[in-house]
Amino acid sequence: MRYEMLGPLRIKDGNNCASINARKVEIVLSVLLIRADQVVSLEQLMMEIWGQDLPRRATAGLHVYISQLRKFLKLPGMTTNPVETRAPGYVLRKGDDQIDAHVFPKLVDSGRALLRDKRHCEAASCFEQALALWRGPTLGHGGNGPAAGGPIIDGFATWLTEIRLECQEMLAECQLQLGRHREAVGMLFALTAENPMREAFYRQLMLALYRSERQADALKVYQSVRKTLNDELGLEPGRPLQDLQRAILAGEVPLTAPLAMSAH
Template sequence: MRFEILGSLRITDGQDVFTVTAPKMESLLAALAVRAEDVVSMDQMRIEIWGDGPPRRAAATLHVYISQLRKLLGRVDQDHSPIVTRFPGYVLEIGDGSLDAHEFQRFARQGRSAFRVGRYQEASVALHRALALWRGTVLGELRGGPIVDEFATWAEETRLECVEWGNEADLMIGRHRELVGPLYALVNKHPLIEAFHRQLMLALYRSDRRADALQVFQRVRSLLDRELGIAPCRALHELHQRILADDGSRVPAAA
């Protein structure tokens, strides 16, 4: 049995996919999955599901939800009930490799470690495997509770970090032409992340598109001045000067 939270919440067992259709039960299972192997207290569950306005019989209702979730998960794995009572609440006990977010973290760590020691091909493979686990917006319909919201914020920031490191690794192994299209999409979606603009400039220059690379700098400089009243960062300025000089030996393969 595998829990997947890098997208909508679902449980898989081989080729079979299971979902929870009751919204509050789904929110409860999402909180348990996010905190897998750690206790989620009854108070935390109340806040996650009802915020500041829990019903009078919230504790009894939570026990009912837990019972129903156990029945659902029991249909997936009849030999093991992963939701365990542990004071002051409950814990979702899962095995190694049974949560996509844990697998994502493992690949991300492998990719960063490989990049730092110059194994760029290995880094690219690991980081792209991490990103391939994403199926959409993290627990998008279940936002609003502190447990899920905190996790979703962390996950999205880590995903963007993996994208950036993956691009750097691909630039180091000469995949600049393949990156141009995806990087244009990234700067349109995340216009204030200067690293993506720098990577696009570098990919364009290495693809013999010097004029396009210079246009990227002009656009990001105008955008930052208009939106924030700031100039581009040093890395962007230095790359811009090197491209202006058209000295390929002074333009790094990646930053």
């Protein structure tokens, strides 16, 4: 069985795919998956479902949701259920099942190590595999931001979103190192539009454009990010962007040299 959290929550068993329609049951499963093989207390689960405003029969309600979840997860021929009662709450035993949100950071770690070793082609492949796991926002909530849940779900979604951004940045760096400047342009235009405050993407886009013989467009990107930062935060672009703009104006950026490695 495969649990998929990088998008709307769903469970795949072979070619069969199922999702939970009841929001509170979905929250319970999400929390148990995030903490797979660890006990989650009743209090933690109730906080994720109701926040501070607990109904009078919250514990009884939670027991009902656990019962519904167990029925949902019980497959034909299954002798045990992955959701077990363990004081002071419940635990989801992963066993041989796979959770895409656990596979994703491992792939990113592998790619990061390959990038460190300057094995750019293999690193790019790792990052592409990692990003291909995503079908939408974590657990299907909240645009690029965290899911609408309690501290466990929101914290997990925020953590995954940050890793995804780092993965996208490292993939773009691999493409620049490999001389795939034109291929990187489209992706980086999309990333700057989605993340208007993340200066690293603008820097990479300026380099990709410049090395694609689009010097004027590269300088327009600088003016665009400068206006955005001024309008939104009253700030000037950081030193890396300023240095790159000056280097482009002075013709000091080699058209074919790879981007200097940055520490990750």
